[in-house]
Structure formats: structure tokens, C-alpha cells
Amino acid sequence: MAVQVQAADIAQRAELDFAGILKRAAVAGLVTFLLTIGLVGFETVSSTGQLRLHTRFEAVAFAVAAVFVSYVCFEFLRARRPMIPLVVGAVAALVLLIPLVTGDPDLQWMLPFEAETLDWAALVVPLLLVGRALQLATAARARATGRQPPAVLGRIGVAFRRLTPLIGAALLGFAIVLPFLPFADRRLIDICTLVLTYIMLGWGLNIVVGLAGLLDLGYVAFYAVGAYSYALLSTTFGLSFWVCLPLAGALAALFGILLGFPVLRLRGDYLAIVTLGFGEMIRIVLINWWWFTGGPNGINNVERPSFFGLPFDRSPPEGTESFHTFFGLDYSPNHRVFFLYFLILACALITNFFTLRIRKLPLGRAWEALREDETACRALGINPTNTKLTAFAFGAMFAGFAGSFFAARQGFVSPESFVFIESAVILAIVVLGGLGSQVGIVLAAIVLIGIPEFFRELKDYRMLAFGLGMVLIMIWRPGGLLGRRDPTIRLHAAGEGAEQKRR
Amino acid sequence: MNDVPLLNVEHLTMRFGGLVAIDDVSFSARNGQITGIIGPNGAGKTTVFNCLTGFYKPSVGRLALNAPHGTFLLEQTDGFRIAQQARVARTFQNIRLFAGMSVLENLIVAQHNKLMKESGFTIAGLLWLPRHRAAERQSVELARYWLDRIGLTSRADWQAGNLPYGDQRRLEIARAMCTDPVLLCLDEPAAGLNARESAELNELLLEIKAQQGIGILLIEHDMSVVMEISDHIVVLDYGRKISDGRPDQVRQDPAVIRAYLGEEEDEELPPEVAEDLAQRGEAGAI
Structure with missing residues (x-):
């Protein structure tokens, strides 16, 4: 501790190298210019059938200036001089906030971007500057008065971790009552259904990647197997959703074992590459095996799931009942939407409870041990191949369930839905959430799937924001949002281990 | 004491391509005894362990484990089954905890x-x-x-x-x-321990030997540990067994003294080259 304080003091006293800072800031500005001139500076607009070049040099100029100024400010912060960045950040934040909040059309020229959401996003940098500057200022004052600076962030982190089960319970409660809340419209429920599908996929992949430590880049293949299993079984044999659901899970698990058997001898990067290849193979087989899978056209008119035998049709065939006539309700298309929402909620919860339970079983512990050290596992008599295969199979099974839900919800499947980027998104959810953390995956899925759905306006920038989010999390929380593992069994009650060091 | 030793290693040879890491080593380990395996760096001690615990398949040799629950030929058993069925446990030179x-x-x-x-x-x-x-x-x-x-x-x-x-x-x-386990293989358990921890370790191992009555194989560099607690010591040098016996016998064995003091240790050289050099050195001396 003493060493740190000393180092901070030295840093505080260090002279500022203005020329150096300006030079580096200029280089940063130049790089920004080179990056943005092509991407942002020119835009092709198609108007009345012809393509025209539209220039946005003012946006480029703004970007260069912003990068230059913020670079200088961050250098000042690094040299522990918070005053100038504080002023600059506050002025910039005000300049952005006033037109955004008032919405005054005369002030709109002050905004750097054409899209309002982007302007709000641009606020992040000045706010960061102000926040860090204030933090430095209070720390400096605390040192001057001889008090320890309060470790606010650390305390928030501890509190957050302690609250994780509560957050989980609150999220669950919210998820259950959501459709009955006044603001829940069809669009919101649709988005939530989508998010829940990804949460379920994330939880399923978490078994493979988070627990067993097998980097699977082709997870979407099992999702595809589940979806096509339901679509084919339902259209060919007319089996109902409730019969097909377990079958689809079993088929996906079988595929997991078949693919896993040759693959699981490989470790680390090699495994990732081969699973990537298998994922693509399944998709290409689906495209080319046209007489069986319908090829690129996919399979249409997949039967929608029924409420345990009661369909959601407006006018059921003669002599049968549908959901609304059975319960004496007025027909509403929302019934089906709500039912699908609860269905995927239930499926996701089953996945979650399975994972929570199996972590406390010998098999789950063996998965985690394999992730930690395969050699040691072999020395303890754990069969590595079988153990990995079970992880692969269980992960695939849940993807299969999710896949058959997907097919039932869409009523249509095609290979388009099972491209590599889907695997990457699911993996990103697991990694960002913190490997092995169930609540973390929920938060990551909301951030990665839910928020982009709400901000459709930013379609072009979605992947950019996605990448930025990844980078920021890698910098600030390299273990993922909630990347902390609690022991699955304790000898002493939880509080006693307070002296334990943090990871 | 048992007549049949717990572990019987006969003519164990392990080649990696042209390199002979272990050359025709035979020894045995008994129940309720600590068998130390010592030797300079690169003598093939850890390779013996890897053969015993299924991480390597020996090129030649018979590794028979006469456990109370059955007899196992370790050279024919798959890696993890040695731990699972024959119940041979091991630790690692570089700690491998989860x-x-x-x-x-x-x-x-x-x-x-x-x-x-x-x-x-x-x-x-x-x-x-x-x-x-x-x-x-x-x-x-x-x-x-x-x-x-x-x-x-x-x-x-x-x-x-x-x-x-x-x-x-x-x-x-x-x-x-x-x-x-019926046989516990410890690969340099005292490496990196201070004198007090090392003494505690000796005590623990002696207790395990006395109370559990299992066989212990011990690779160790620290002579004070090996000499103090081993009942029986096997000395390897460049993949060959150069001595075998009680600690006091081994300590006086001229071959052992030469291996430890008379030759320069050089980890970079493969055993044959080093051996060749050593032989030339001897020839020159004569």
C-alpha cells in the first residue's frame, strides 16, 4: 500500500511533457482522420434511381477534434491533473445536453451526429472525463488530508456480487409478471422472447464453454439440428410440438456425441477450429440436401405449438376447441405471443436449474475440473473423453430444445438462421456474462440482443457498438461482467471465508 | 513383510525417437515402504512416473502392480484407468491443482x-x-x-x-x-519448500506410510528428505539404474558419488551425447 501511495505521489509531481502530449494527440487525430475519411466522410445515397456521393466532412472534422481534445484530456488525467479535463468535459457535456434535453431546433446544429441516439452515445466520453477527474480530485484531497480515499468502485463491486442472487430473483419475478404489466405490448414481448431464446442458448453453451472449458464455435449447428428436427418431424409425420420437443433435444444430443467423439481429443484452439468447421458443415448440408431439408428455401408451414393440445386458432375446425373458446376468452393474437413467451421462459429456467444442479453433482464438478486441468483429471482416474462428451451432449440437447422452439415460433426454418455469426453472438453472451455465471449471461443477453433490438435506428452501427462493448469489457472486466465463481460446496458457512483473497 | 512386492518394474525402457530416456530399469516397491527414486537432472525419474501412471506407453518392459484388489499390468492399461482401477495416484512436479x-x-x-x-x-x-x-x-x-x-x-x-x-x-x-490409492507416486513434493515445511512434509509422508500402509514412490532432489525417510532408494543416471538399496548403502556407493559429484550436470545435452562425452572423458583419463 505504501508503495502505491508513493508511486502516486511521484506521478503527481511529474512534470507535464506538453510537446510530447500534443504530438501523440496529433498522431491519434491523424489516425482518426484516416479511419473516418473513407468510412464516414463519404456516403453513397441512392436518390431517384441514381447513386450520388454525399459528403459528411463536418462529421470527420468533429471526430478528429474530439479525439484530439479527449486524448489531451486523458493524458492530463494520467498525469493526475484533473482540473482542465474536468472543465473541458463539463463544457462538452453541457453543449451536448442542452440541445438534446430541450430539443430546441435552433440549437440542433450543436449536435455532431444526425441520429439522436448517437448524440446520446457521444455524451459518454465527456461524462467519463468528468467522472474520472472528480475521482482523481477527491482522491488527491483525501491524500492531502491524510484520509484513505474511499474505494467506491470496489465497494459497489462487492455489494453487486452479494446481491447477485437477489438480482436473479428480481429478474425472474419481473420476467413472470412482464406480460401482465400495462406497458407490455406485442413488440416488447416479442423482443423479450428473442432475448430469452438467446439466454437459453447462452445457458446451454455455458455448460460446454463455461463449465467444461471446451471452446465450441459451432454451437449453432445443434440449434439447427433441433429446429430442423421439429420442422421435419412435424411436417412429415404430423407429430405435435410436445412430442417433438424431447425428440429434437435427443437428436441434437446425439449429434453432439457424434460430432464430439472425433473432435474432443483436440484441445484449445484446435477444438475451436474444428467445431467451427462442423458448424458450417451442418449449414451447408442443410442447403445442399435439398430433397430432405428443402435446401435454401427451408421448410414452410411448420405447425405452431398448441396449449397442451389446444391450438391458438381464431376459428378452430368443426368439433374441436381452441384456446380462447376453451377458456371462454375473446380471441386475441396476443395469446399465442404470451404463450410462446412463457414457453421459452420455462425452457430457459429448466436449463438454468439443470446447470445449477449439475454443478453440485460429481459430473458437473468433473467438468469444471477438466476445464482447470485435464492432466490432473486423468491422474485422478476421471475419463476425460466421456466427461467431455457428456458436456457436449447436454449443451447440444438444450440447443436442440431452443431450436425446436425457434422453429415453432417462426413457423419456418431455413439455413439462413444458422450462420456462424449466431454462434459468435451466443459465445459473446457467455464470455461477456462471465464464464460460468448464470445471471451474468442474462445481463449480457439483454445488452447484446435486447438493446440492439430497441435501437433499430442504429442498425449500421450495431456491430461497431458490439465490438466496442467487447473491448470495454475486456479492459475493465476481463473475467466477464459477473465472472466470479462460488464454490459448489462449502465446509464452513459462507460468511466465514471473508478473509479469502479475491481472484 | 510381503513376499510379492507391490510394484514390480522389469526392464522398463522408454525411447522417444532415437533418444533413450530410460534404459532397461528394473526395481520394485513394497507396501508400507517409501521407495525413493533419485538422480541428477534429466536422469529419467519423471519419465518413470509417466510410464507408471499411463501418461507414456513404455517402449519395452513390464510394470506389474500386485494390489490387494487384483493384479494389474500398468503398461497395458489406459491412462486414466490406472488411477481408476489399479488405484495408482500421483502428484506433479509443477503443482497441478484445480x-x-x-x-x-x-x-x-x-x-x-x-x-x-x-x-x-x-x-x-x-x-x-x-x-x-x-x-x-x-x-x-x-x-x-x-x-x-x-x-x-x-x-x-x-x-x-x-x-x-x-x-x-x-x-x-x-x-x-x-x-x-494403493500406490502413491510423489514427484518432487519438497521442491520449493522451506526447511520447516520440508520437515512437516516428511512427517506427513511417514504418517501416511504407517497409517495407510500403502506403497509410496518418491522422486526427490533434496537429499535430506530422501535419505531420512526412504526405506529403499533407486538411483538413476542418464536413464540407467546405477544403484539400488538401503539409504546408507546407496550413500556410500561409488557410482552414486560419481554421478552426483564427479560429472558436470548439463541439462541441455541429451543423455547419449552426455554419456558419450563422459565415456570419452574416462577413456582420456585412463
């Missing part, structure tokens, strides 16, 4: 095969059947017993990777003991 898991979990994972059976290969466990719960309680009891023995009970819920080095060494031994 660093992200808690101390207690490390000891419970070691009882995987027993627990797996009791959890009905997960099904009974998922259904929360009493049989599995009883088995888990038992496994915690066993883990607790070993935690008491190595003095880590108060740190049972720590992450294993956060333990001090000496504790990690002892935890690895306890983890190996939790597999209920």
Missing part, C-alpha cells in the same frame, strides 16, 4: 469415480435421491479427514490457487490420497 476451484472441491473431485457410481451416473443425483446425498456426506467426511491431516481445514473454502505454495503441495498429496 486452481479455480475451492480446496474442498479439489478433494471431492478426487473421489469422482466413487461418487459417480453413487449418483447413479448423475440420474440419481438430479433426482436428489438419498443414496447420492449420503455418498456426498461421506466424501466430505473423507475430505475433512485429509484437511485435518494437512492442517487446511480452516481454509477449506479458499480457492486452491490462492493458497501459499507449501499448502498447495500438501493439498495435492491429500487430493491424491482421496482417490484411495
Whole structure:
């Protein structure tokens, strides 16, 4: 501790190298210019059938200036001089906030971007500057008065971790009552259904990647197997959703074992590459095996799931009942939407409870041990191949369930839905959430799937924001949002281990 | 004392391409005894362990384990089955704990095969059947017993990777003991320990020998440890056995003295080259 304080003091006293800072800031500005001139500076607009070049040099100029100024400010912060960045950040934040909040059309020229959401996003940098500057200022004052600076962030982190089960319970409660809340419209429920599908996929992949430590880049293949299993079984044999659901899970698990058997001898990067290849193979087989899978056209008119035998049709065939006539309700298309929402909620919860339970079983512990050290596992008599295969199979099974839900919800499947980027998104959810953390995956899925759905306006920038989010999390929380593992069994009650060091 | 030794190694040879890491080594280890394997760096000690515990398949040789629960030919058994069925446990030169898991979990994972059976290969466990719960309680009891023995009970819920080095060494031994082995192979357990920790380790090993009555194979560099607690020592040099006997016999063996003092140790040289050099040196001297 003493060493740190000393180092901070030295840093505080260090002279500022203005020329150096300006030079580096200029280089940063130049790089920004080179990056943005092509991407942002020119835009092709198609108007009345012809393509025209539209220039946005003012946006480029703004970007260069912003990068230059913020670079200088961050250098000042690094040299522990918070005053100038504080002023600059506050002025910039005000300049952005006033037109955004008032919405005054005369002030709109002050905004750097054409899209309002982007302007709000641009606020992040000045706010960061102000926040860090204030933090430095209070720390400096605390040192001057001889008090320890309060470790606010650390305390928030501890509190957050302690609250994780509560957050989980609150999220669950919210998820259950959501459709009955006044603001829940069809669009919101649709988005939530989508998010829940990804949460379920994330939880399923978490078994493979988070627990067993097998980097699977082709997870979407099992999702595809589940979806096509339901679509084919339902259209060919007319089996109902409730019969097909377990079958689809079993088929996906079988595929997991078949693919896993040759693959699981490989470790680390090699495994990732081969699973990537298998994922693509399944998709290409689906495209080319046209007489069986319908090829690129996919399979249409997949039967929608029924409420345990009661369909959601407006006018059921003669002599049968549908959901609304059975319960004496007025027909509403929302019934089906709500039912699908609860269905995927239930499926996701089953996945979650399975994972929570199996972590406390010998098999789950063996998965985690394999992730930690395969050699040691072999020395303890754990069969590595079988153990990995079970992880692969269980992960695939849940993807299969999710896949058959997907097919039932869409009523249509095609290979388009099972491209590599889907695997990457699911993996990103697991990694960002913190490997092995169930609540973390929920938060990551909301951030990665839910928020982009709400901000459709930013379609072009979605992947950019996605990448930025990844980078920021890698910098600030390299273990993922909630990347902390609690022991699955304790000898002493939880509080006693307070002296334990943090990871 | 038993007539049939617990472990009988005959003509063990291990070649990696043209390199002969172990050359026709035979020795035996008995129940209730500590058998030390010593030798300069690169003598092939760890390779012997890797052959015994199935990490390598020996090129030539017979490794017979005459355990109370049956006889096993280790050279014909797959890697993990040696630990699972023949019940040979080992520790590693560079500690291999499950660093992200808690101390207690490390000891419970070691009882995987027993627990797996009791959890009905997960099904009974998922259904929360009493049989599995009883088995888990038992496994915690066993883990607790070993935690008491190595003095880590108060740190049972720590992450294993956060333990001090000496504790990690002892935890690895306890983890190996939790597999209920008939033969325990320890690869340099005293490496990196200070004098006090090293003395504690000696005590622990002697206790295990006396109370569990199992055979212990011990690779060690630290002569004070080996000479003090071994009942029997095998000395390897450049893959060959150069001496075999009681500690006091081995200590006086001229071949051993030459191996340790008379030749320069050079880890970079493969054994044949080094041997060749040594022979030329001897020839020149004559």
C-alpha cells in the first residue's frame, strides 16, 4: 500500500511533457482522420434511381477534434491533473445536453451526429472525463488530508456480487409478471422472447464453454439440428410440438456425441477450429440436401405449438376447441405471443436449474475440473473423453430444445438462421456474462440482443457498438461482467471465508 | 513383510525417437515402504512416473502392480484407468491443482469415480435421491479427514490457487490420497519448500506410510528428505539404474558419488551425447 501511495505521489509531481502530449494527440487525430475519411466522410445515397456521393466532412472534422481534445484530456488525467479535463468535459457535456434535453431546433446544429441516439452515445466520453477527474480530485484531497480515499468502485463491486442472487430473483419475478404489466405490448414481448431464446442458448453453451472449458464455435449447428428436427418431424409425420420437443433435444444430443467423439481429443484452439468447421458443415448440408431439408428455401408451414393440445386458432375446425373458446376468452393474437413467451421462459429456467444442479453433482464438478486441468483429471482416474462428451451432449440437447422452439415460433426454418455469426453472438453472451455465471449471461443477453433490438435506428452501427462493448469489457472486466465463481460446496458457512483473497 | 512386492518394474525402457530416456530399469516397491527414486537432472525419474501412471506407453518392459484388489499390468492399461482401477495416484512436479476451484472441491473431485457410481451416473443425483446425498456426506467426511491431516481445514473454502505454495503441495498429496490409492507416486513434493515445511512434509509422508500402509514412490532432489525417510532408494543416471538399496548403502556407493559429484550436470545435452562425452572423458583419463 505504501508503495502505491508513493508511486502516486511521484506521478503527481511529474512534470507535464506538453510537446510530447500534443504530438501523440496529433498522431491519434491523424489516425482518426484516416479511419473516418473513407468510412464516414463519404456516403453513397441512392436518390431517384441514381447513386450520388454525399459528403459528411463536418462529421470527420468533429471526430478528429474530439479525439484530439479527449486524448489531451486523458493524458492530463494520467498525469493526475484533473482540473482542465474536468472543465473541458463539463463544457462538452453541457453543449451536448442542452440541445438534446430541450430539443430546441435552433440549437440542433450543436449536435455532431444526425441520429439522436448517437448524440446520446457521444455524451459518454465527456461524462467519463468528468467522472474520472472528480475521482482523481477527491482522491488527491483525501491524500492531502491524510484520509484513505474511499474505494467506491470496489465497494459497489462487492455489494453487486452479494446481491447477485437477489438480482436473479428480481429478474425472474419481473420476467413472470412482464406480460401482465400495462406497458407490455406485442413488440416488447416479442423482443423479450428473442432475448430469452438467446439466454437459453447462452445457458446451454455455458455448460460446454463455461463449465467444461471446451471452446465450441459451432454451437449453432445443434440449434439447427433441433429446429430442423421439429420442422421435419412435424411436417412429415404430423407429430405435435410436445412430442417433438424431447425428440429434437435427443437428436441434437446425439449429434453432439457424434460430432464430439472425433473432435474432443483436440484441445484449445484446435477444438475451436474444428467445431467451427462442423458448424458450417451442418449449414451447408442443410442447403445442399435439398430433397430432405428443402435446401435454401427451408421448410414452410411448420405447425405452431398448441396449449397442451389446444391450438391458438381464431376459428378452430368443426368439433374441436381452441384456446380462447376453451377458456371462454375473446380471441386475441396476443395469446399465442404470451404463450410462446412463457414457453421459452420455462425452457430457459429448466436449463438454468439443470446447470445449477449439475454443478453440485460429481459430473458437473468433473467438468469444471477438466476445464482447470485435464492432466490432473486423468491422474485422478476421471475419463476425460466421456466427461467431455457428456458436456457436449447436454449443451447440444438444450440447443436442440431452443431450436425446436425457434422453429415453432417462426413457423419456418431455413439455413439462413444458422450462420456462424449466431454462434459468435451466443459465445459473446457467455464470455461477456462471465464464464460460468448464470445471471451474468442474462445481463449480457439483454445488452447484446435486447438493446440492439430497441435501437433499430442504429442498425449500421450495431456491430461497431458490439465490438466496442467487447473491448470495454475486456479492459475493465476481463473475467466477464459477473465472472466470479462460488464454490459448489462449502465446509464452513459462507460468511466465514471473508478473509479469502479475491481472484 | 510381503513376499510379492507391490510394484514390480522389469526392464522398463522408454525411447522417444532415437533418444533413450530410460534404459532397461528394473526395481520394485513394497507396501508400507517409501521407495525413493533419485538422480541428477534429466536422469529419467519423471519419465518413470509417466510410464507408471499411463501418461507414456513404455517402449519395452513390464510394470506389474500386485494390489490387494487384483493384479494389474500398468503398461497395458489406459491412462486414466490406472488411477481408476489399479488405484495408482500421483502428484506433479509443477503443482497441478484445480486452481479455480475451492480446496474442498479439489478433494471431492478426487473421489469422482466413487461418487459417480453413487449418483447413479448423475440420474440419481438430479433426482436428489438419498443414496447420492449420503455418498456426498461421506466424501466430505473423507475430505475433512485429509484437511485435518494437512492442517487446511480452516481454509477449506479458499480457492486452491490462492493458497501459499507449501499448502498447495500438501493439498495435492491429500487430493491424491482421496482417490484411495494403493500406490502413491510423489514427484518432487519438497521442491520449493522451506526447511520447516520440508520437515512437516516428511512427517506427513511417514504418517501416511504407517497409517495407510500403502506403497509410496518418491522422486526427490533434496537429499535430506530422501535419505531420512526412504526405506529403499533407486538411483538413476542418464536413464540407467546405477544403484539400488538401503539409504546408507546407496550413500556410500561409488557410482552414486560419481554421478552426483564427479560429472558436470548439463541439462541441455541429451543423455547419449552426455554419456558419450563422459565415456570419452574416462577413456582420456585412463
